[in-house]
Amino acid sequence: MTDNALLSGSVSALRQQLRDRAVSSEELTRACLERIEACNGKLNAVITMCSELAIDSARAADKAIAKGDFGSLTGIPLLHKDIFCTDGVRTTCGSRMLEQFVPAYDATVVSKMKAEGAVMLGKCNMDEFAMGSSNETSFFGTVKNPWDLNCVPGGSSGGSAAALAAGMAPLVTGTDTGGSIRQPASLCGVTGLKPTYGRVSRLGIIAFASSLDQAGPMARTAEDCAIALTAMAGIDAGDSTSADLPVPDFHAGLNHDIQGLRIGLPREYFNDDLDPEVRERVMTALSVLEQAGATLVDIELPHSHYAIATYYVIAPAEASANLARYDGVRFGYRCDEPVDLEDLYLRSRSEGFGEEVQRRILVGTYALSAGFYDAYFNKAQQVRRVITEDFTRAFDRVDVIAGPSAPGIAFPFGAKQQDPVAMYMEDIYTLAVNLAGLPGLSTPAGLINGMPVGLQLIGKPFDEQTILNAAHRLQRDTDWHLARPQLEALAP
Amino acid sequence: MSVSPQDVEKVALLARLAISESDLPEVTERFGRVLGLVDELNTIDTETVVPMSNPHDMHQRLRPDAVTRQNNRENLMASAPAQDQGYFLVPKVID
Numbered sequence: 001m002t003d004n005a006l007l008s009g010s011v012s013a014l015r016q017q018l019r020d021r022a023v024s025s026e027e028l029t030r031a032c033l034e035r036i037e038a039c040n041g042k043l044n045a046v047i048t049m050c051s052e053l054a055i056d057s058a059r060a061a062d063k064a065i066a067k068g069d070f071g072s073l074t075g076i077p078l079l080h081k082d083i084f085c086t087d088g089v090r091t092t093c094g095s096r097m098l099e100q101f102v103p104a105y106d107a108t109v110v111s112k113m114k115a116e117g118a119v120m121l122g123k124c125n126m127d128e129f130a131m132g133s134s135n136e137t138s139f140f141g142t143v144k145n146p147w148d149l150n151c152v153p154g155g156s157s158g159g160s161a162a163a164l165a166a167g168m169a170p171l172v173t174g175t176d177t178g179g180s181i182r183q184p185a186s187l188c189g190v191t192g193l194k195p196t197y198g199r200v201s202r203l204g205i206i207a208f209a210s211s212l213d214q215a216g217p218m219a220r221t222a223e224d225c226a227i228a229l230t231a232m233a234g235i236d237a238g239d240s241t242s243a244d245l246p247v248p249d250f251h252a253g254l255n256h257d258i259q260g261l262r263i264g265l266p267r268e269y270f271n272d273d274l275d276p277e278v279r280e281r282v283m284t285a286l287s288v289l290e291q292a293g294a295t296l297v298d299i300e301l302p303h304s305h306y307a308i309a310t311y312y313v314i315a316p317a318e319a320s321a322n323l324a325r326y327d328g329v330r331f332g333y334r335c336d337e338p339v340d341l342e343d344l345y346l347r348s349r350s351e352g353f354g355e356e357v358q359r360r361i362l363v364g365t366y367a368l369s370a371g372f373y374d375a376y377f378n379k380a381q382q383v384r385r386v387i388t389e390d391f392t393r394a395f396d397r398v399d400v401i402a403g404p405s406a407p408g409i410a411f412p413f414g415a416k417q418q419d420p421v422a423m424y425m426e427d428i429y430t431l432a433v434n435l436a437g438l439p440g441l442s443t444p445a446g447l448i449n450g451m452p453v454g455l456q457l458i459g460k461p462f463d464e465q466t467i468l469n470a471a472h473r474l475q476r477d478t479d480w481h482l483a484r485p486q487l488e489a490l491a492p
Numbered sequence: 493m494s495v496s497p498q499d500v501e502k503v504a505l506l507a508r509l510a511i512s513e514s515d516l517p518e519v520t521e522r523f524g525r526v527l528g529l530v531d532e533l534n535t536i537d538t539e540t541v542v543p544m545s546n547p548h549d550m551h552q553r554l555r556p557d558a559v560t561r562q563n564n565r566e567n568l569m570a571s572a573p574a575q576d577q578g579y580f581l582v583p584k585v586i587d
Binding site: 101102103104105197198211237240241243244303305306308309310312313320324327328329330331332333334338339340341342343344345346347349350353358359361362363365366367369375376378379380381382383384385386388419420421424435436437438461 | 499500503504506507508509510511519522523525526527528529530531532533534536538541542543544545546547548550552553554555560564567568570571572573574580582583584585
């Protein structure tokens with residue numbers, strides 16, 4: 001088998017080849033590791049490689065396959081976003097604060113995927129503490145978009161999306177607090193799924209905003225996302241917010257038949273602010289689903305425009321509480337020669353955190369401080385309910401809600417970095433989904449000027465299956481998800 | 493709502509972040525821009541709305557008070573920037 005076939009194969013195809021013994025996990029793993037070594041100098045998508053560990057796991061997977069003993073991901077190489085704690089493997093969260101941090105346990109997502117036989121290749125670059133939409137806030141440097149090295153890959157799971165698009169691994173993980181899986185998936189031309197809040201355990205995921213954070217897969221196909229989600233999901237005694245609901249086999253449940261599926265188009269997403277070319281790509285994709293038997297329905301989400309304001313109170317408030325733990329005492333960065341305890345706190349935090357993280361801590365601390373709590377935090381939690389109720393009403397009439405994943409294609413480095421508010425607008429179509437705790441998926445919908453655009457599909461709570469089915473159908477009837485950047489150009 | 497550099501300094505102290513004198517004007521300006529964004533919340537009436545802290549209004553589950561994980565103290569302590577005999581070390585607090 002050629003390296004290119006290995007490096008562009010889907011999880012479902014590679015899994016079959018592994019089981020048929022047409023390729024070994026060791027061959028596949030070595031091909032991915034070589035690919036990372038060849039391209040990472042240009043892309044900076046991977047912070048830490050664990051080559052030896054990966055080869056050992058691959059050999060163990062090959063032995064298991066030889067015995068006919070395999071899980072859903074046995075022998076499949078993957079990269080984790082560097083926000084998932086990995087036992088004995090450095091986990092930085094893209095921050096100087098955790099530059100040397102080596103966790104003493106695996107995140108539940110990591111242990112569950114390991115138990116299914118996945119082979120971890122390393123850890124992906126990301127915006128610092130997942131705060132960003134361009135990967136420009138990482139302490140380890142920006143990640144380049146493999147479609148155009150002058151452009152951002154999106155964020156915060158930009159390293160994961162770029163690595164996947166560049167053929168470094170057939171499967172990657174991400175987290176999504178306000179769009180951090182769907183927006184980079186859109187900008188890098190891959191499929192990304194943010195599950196329902198509570199579907200996947202947050203244990204061992206370095207916390208950003210605890211009522212919004214959710215982990216999910218990014219892959220080359222919706223089918224692969226279904227395989228990965230089944231492996232990742234489920235109640236966890238270690239996360240009291242994980243949902244006590246059965247996890248269906250999303251892969252077995254995949255169905256091309258979308259006859260009668262009602263897809264809602266919120267007029268607030270398709271208003272005059274939407275870029276005409278993005279609108280054209282999204283509408284073309286939706287017309288494919290219409291031809292497959294779906295019905296497009298105009299709907300309203302009248303409080304959509306409050307999502308950004310609501311999010312930028314709740315997320316920083318929760319972040320300011322979560323990030324209070326970084327004090328230079330128990331783990332993480334400590335400043336040199338502190339004169340007293342106060343100096344230790346102040347300098348460790350100011351030197352350890354980057355600018356965007358400090359800004360969000362400040363905003364969050366302000367929103368929670370005496371005299372402002374009701375005006376900001378309580379108010380935002382009230383508006384959160386109003387936004388959520390918009391979705392509940394819409395889902396009385398439709399099965400899925402569709403829109404763009406991001407306002408445009410990948411933008412050049414520096415274009416939005418000077419104005420935090422301009423950067424926050426990148427997530428204008430994704431934030432409300434986190435506030436309402438719904439599942440959302442981004443699937444490729446063609447190119448604009450050679451750069452990928454994503455269609456977002458939003459589902460009812462815990463109904464990932466329906467959006468996976470719609471994306472699966474779209475990917476059967478179109479080939480947008482097969483478009484790849486020029487892989488040869490990325491290697492030296 | 494506008495914020496002054498003094499407001500930002502006060503919040504920074506609460507958050508245990510040090511902002512240098514030279515950075516203060518720019519931090520204040522960008523902080524103000526974010527607050528300007530969230531001020532939109534004042535334009536919606538939510539008098540009767542119950543605040544939402546969990547998107548599915550789920551409540552925290554309690555688990556039995558039983559040991560579920562092995563003692564991992566040594567590995568956890570290994571992450572401490574300074575430690576001695578199982579204690580975290582900090583600068584002298586009491587003279």
